[in-house]
Structures are given as C-alpha cells and as structure tokens.
Amino acid sequence: MSQNNLLAKFAPWFGFLLGLILACSLAFFFKENPWHVLKVVTTSFTNSKYDFGLTLFYTTCLIFAGLSFAVPMKAGLFHIGSEGQLTISATIAAVVGILFKADTLTGLCVIFVLTSLTGMLSALIIALLKFYRKAHEVVVAIMLNFVFAALSTWLTINHFQNTESQNPETSLIASVYQIFKDDPIKNYFENSPVSSFFVIAILFCILLRWLEEKTLFFQIIKSYGANPDASKRFGFSELKILIWVMLMAGFFSAMVGLTEVLGSSFQYKIGFSPSYGFLGIAVALLARQNFVGIVGSSFLLALLHKGASDLDLETQFLTRDFSRVLQALIIFCVAASYYIFNYRKQRKGGQ
C-alpha cells in the first residue's frame, strides 16, 4: 500500500485527533486547562464499572445507528432519518409493552416484531418517495424526523403519560417484559443501562460484514452505489435495492429503540436519544462504512459522549452543552479530513 493510500485510509482518524485537540484547546477561552478537559473526556469511562457500562450502552445505540447509516450508504444513499425512526420505534415498543398482555416470550416476540416493523415501514417511506417521486432522501428523512418526533410526543403526552411522573414519558412496560433488568451484563456493570443488546449489536456487525463479503445481494447493493446506471443495465431493480436497504436501515434504527425500552429504561422518555441518529453518521464515516469498524468508532464516540457529558461536574466553567460543541468539532474535522485526503488521492490518481 502506498503512503498516500495509507494516509487516505486513516484520514478520518487524523481528523478525529485534530478535532479533539481543537475542542480541548477551546477550553482556554473558558479559563479551563485543556489537559484537564482532555483527561476528563477520554478517561471518565474508567471511573467505575457503572461508567464503563454506561459507555457500552451508548456504544450499543451508536452501533445500531451507525449500521442504519452505513447500509444505505453502500447503495449511495445518505440516510439521515435514523433519529425519527428510532424515536417512533421506541414509542411503539413502549406502547406495545404497556398494552399487550401475554407471557414473557410471546410478549417480547410481539414487541420485537412490531417495533422492527415500525422502524422498517417508517424508513420505507423514504425509499418509495425517492423511487416514485424522485424526492431526495435527505430532504424526506429530515421532514420525517420532525413528523415522527411530533407523533411520538403526542402519543406519549396524550395517551400513555406516566401518571407517577412529571417528566414527559410513558408508563413502564409490563413487568413480565422487563427481563433485561436481570441481565448478566447489566449486573456485571453495577446495574448500568448496558444489556445483552451490546452483544447482539456486535453480532449484527460481524454478520453484515460476512454477508457483504459472501453474498450477491450485498454485491448488488454496492454496485448500485457505485454506478446506478450500470446496475440498472445489468438488470437489477432499482426499486428492490432501495426498498431492501431502507428496510434494513429502519430495522437497525428500531433496534436503538429496543435497546432503550427493553434494555435500559423500560419506558419511552421524550428526548432519550442524544441525537444517536446523527452521531451514527459520524460513526459510519469514521469507520468508512466498514461494518466491523463501526464497533470501534462507536466505542470511541461513546466514550467521548460520556466524557463530554461529565464536563459540567468535573470542570468549573464548562457545561453539558460544551459536549455538543466538542462533538460537532470532531465530526466536522472527520468529514473534512475525509474529503481533503480523498481529494489529494484523486489529484494524484487522476480519478
């Protein structure tokens, strides 16, 4: 591998480091020591088992959100609708968990199926509008994010509000469905939000990577992403490709909702997601859409998120909001480095 290829391959990580350095340097303006900020941001997950578990919970959600972006990206689609899909899916998971009375296994299966269907159908809208009305997937997804957020809020506040709380959240799902309360992983990490969904997320990454290597189906998706005209000429149906990638994207968005409702809070809380859907974009770009790489980049962004959230406790002048600035700077640098290095590569390679 030539030096340039190597540089291009690791470009997002250079961007990540640069973003981190820039963000910590900002602390100067708030009369904070950048070293201290860097230390808080990068090591707060090691404070306790609970902190580590919390970081792994964020990692789980980010893995699913990253997959939700990476799969459509293989087909050349910029899927920014994960946030809306995971919101409505989490709401439906909670609603079904409250309304549906059955034994544990049946109930969990029904919750899983209906939540997945919700995510998939909500993502399907994007595929259908793109194919039949030539609507751009980014515009449709952004609008749907608002629609689903409003719908979730309406359902929660008006129909399923937890009467024992003043927070905007649904009641708890039936206790027979709260089996992840006694999850071995959760127990190991001192009852932190992490659960077996973490293992499921990693297994999905490995499975997708394997399918990508071995199956014609994924090859067809990649061919459409590389050259839609040639893909159509080869006889592959554009509609089928769009539908399948968006169904998968919707499914993984729904898995974020399930991770929250079945694995952590056992209810839907408005605003439970610290923009997992958007952070998933950074996760996937950082991993260059490599399904297994998404595990690493998710962990990295998760520890960053965890550390940045702790800044208001550990520093005198910085608040939680600063974590947004920090994340934004890093995402900006990652994206910029990706294009800068690829541009250099193109100039050299003449592609």
Next chain:
Amino acid sequence: MKIFAGLEQPDEGSMMLRLAPYQPESAKDAFVNKIGFVQQHFLLADNRNVLDHLVLNWPYKSLLRPGSTDALLKKVKYFGDKFKWSINLKTKIRNLSVGEQQRIEIIKALLTDPEIIIFDEPTAVLAPGEILDFLQFLKDLRAEGKTLILISHKLNEIKAVADNVTVLRHGQSILTRPVSEMSVADMAESMIGQKLGSLVTNANAKKERNQLFEVKDLGLIVEKNEILGVAGIEGHGQSQLIKKVLSTVQDLEISYGDIAEDRLRFNLFPGLSLVDHMPLRHPDHFTKHGFIQKNKAIEATKEVVKTWDVRPYDAFIAADKLSGGNQQKFVVGRELMHNPDFILAAHPTRGVDLGAQQMIHSALVARKEAGKSVMLVSSDLDEILNLSDVFIILNKNHVYGPFFKKQLSEIEIGQFMTDCHPQQSKYLLGSVDHVAE
C-alpha cells in the same frame, strides 16, 4: 497528457515548455500557459445546459457583466459554421448524444484560444463527413500557428494531418519521426510490436436466414449466424434502439452479451474490482443459493485478463484504475465468456489499440460463424461495412433497411444518413422514438 494538462501530478521527471521548466499544479496553470485539452471521456455536468458549460470556459467574462455572452455566441456560431454542427445552447448535457457531447468538449477547449491543443481520440464519435471537416479544421489551426497533439488509433488520420508521429506501446515511447518517413503499416507495426495481420473482414456472407428474435414494435428481425450492423451518425436513435433490443432479449430470456455504447456508464462499477464484476454480470455461473463462489470468479477473471491481455495482469484491480482500452478489453472478454446467443456490440473497438481491435473483430466474426447473432452498432462506417452481413441505417430515430452487404455504396449510405436518398421512404422500417427511460 493529463500531467501536461495539470490534471495529474508526475511521480518523477520534468517538462520544458517554451524553453522554460513547466510544472503545472492544476488545470488552471495549463489554461494560463495556453494549453487546451479535449479529453476522450468528457468532463461535463449532466444537469447543466450547453451554454452554462461554454460560459464557464469563456475567459473574457467579467464580474461586472457576467451575462455578456454576445462575443461568446459569435465565436460558437463561428465554430458551428466551420464544422457544420448545429448546436442548441439550451439543451441539457444529459439529453445530448456522445457525439454531440464531444462537440461541446471541442468547442470548450477552443474557446480559450489555446496555442497548444491536445485532442484525445477526437474523431471516435464523428460521422464520416464530419471527420473530413474536422481534419481540415485541424489543418487550418496548424496554418494559424497552433501546435496540435492528436492522440488517435486511426492511423490514416495521423497520416493525413500530422507532421511528426510518436508511437507509444505499453507506456513506453517507441519512436518519434516525421510522418512523411513512415507508412501507415510502419506505424501499425511499431504500435503492436509485430507485423499487422490482414484486416479482419466478414467475407463469408451467410446464405440461409434463421430467425433468433424480432425486435418488438419495430419488425426488425435478428438472425442467427449473422452480424447485423447499425450505421448512423451518433445521437440518431442508437440508444433508443439498444434499449428496445435489450428489452426484447430480456423478455425472451435469450442469453446475451452487452458491450455497451458507454462502458463507464453502463458496463463498469468504479471502486469494484474486476473479480467483483463477474458474479454481478453472470450470477448463474458464479453464485450458488445467493452466495458468491469467489474462487470460481477469481479463476474466470484471471482467464479473461490473460486471454484479452488486460493490463496490468491483476484480477483485483479496481475497474476505474484501468486505462480506457484495457477497460474495454475486460468488458468484451467478460461479455463473451459464456458464449451468449446474442451479442450487442456497441462501438466495441472505441479507444482500443489496433491489436485489440483485430482481436475483438475476430471474436465477433467467430461467434457469428458459431451460429450466434451479433448486433454491431458503430459510427465507424468501415467497421460496419467490413463486418456486417446485413445492416440498417439510423437517421433521426428512423430505421432504414435492412440492406445486404454491398447493396449500397458509401455515398448512398451517406444519403440515407442525411435524408437525401431518393428511395428513403421505401426502405423505412420503423421508428424508435418512443422508448421509455
């Protein structure tokens, strides 16, 4: 040439221009040094119209009068008259044929009034009459004191217009000599490194007719054991006809090879390796229950690369890293590998060297002799007349024919292409106007 035009950076070596060192950092440096470049693969934005492209390249626009295009329009009209091209400035690029797009590329380069102009295979998509006009224009430019670099596989054109010729083979400069000291055969020989074999022709015109299928809504019958030529100026319905034919063979489930009219757009996936292309194009042969049989695909790719001399010999190279000629050789090898019953060969030799041209022509004739059908679409009339048993002529989306080999003279064919033949309407077979995208 890309290095000379500032589009790529050299790994080593140096260049001199007008007795001074020349190191272009970008295409802008080439413009400043009065270098124009008409590339083989066009650099046009599909969604913009012709005028937008020309305005972008117009060096005399100013911030104060950005809309002032009078002088530009005058110059475009001058070129249009000179080449006898009709140019609709409001047409979007995506609605232009390949031939028309090339005209825009040529005018774009000429607008900057360059002193040195590089033409990469400029006549590949022009009609026979247009080529003569174009070559004359090259001579006019030379007379005006311009320096022209003409990259071409058509050695007759080099012989007709060039003063000096440099022969390249496998990336090496073989020789540079005055054209007057070399015959076309000499050039061909030094190009392929051996004596050029006799020109492939399809001498044994077939006697019996045996239908493979009829193109729907057109009444055009494609026979087994036959090469059906499609002649016509680019952009006169070739794309629509190809769509119709492909849709027919797909409906009838006839096995087919598809050497597309634009390999980068329809035949190749940038970023995917040559091996990756195999299961996509031949899923029946390289997949089992939806799973790719990687080893089988690797073996087949290596076989194609070796048989068709696709360089570099690397089955795992990304398709977009190959040169145009090698891409085409790979496409032809891949499409012919399972001996399909019908072969669509649209401009099969565009951009490939003489040795490969011969190889492709021989392969098409061999398939025909083995009882298969070939539809050869080409803007090179010699190619059509040499290889076809039967041919049709396209003009303004109308299909004329079919004509048997030697039924028409070249002059008559030219008349059909330009609506001047006295019996034009008698031979009208149908129209390819209404083809869904």
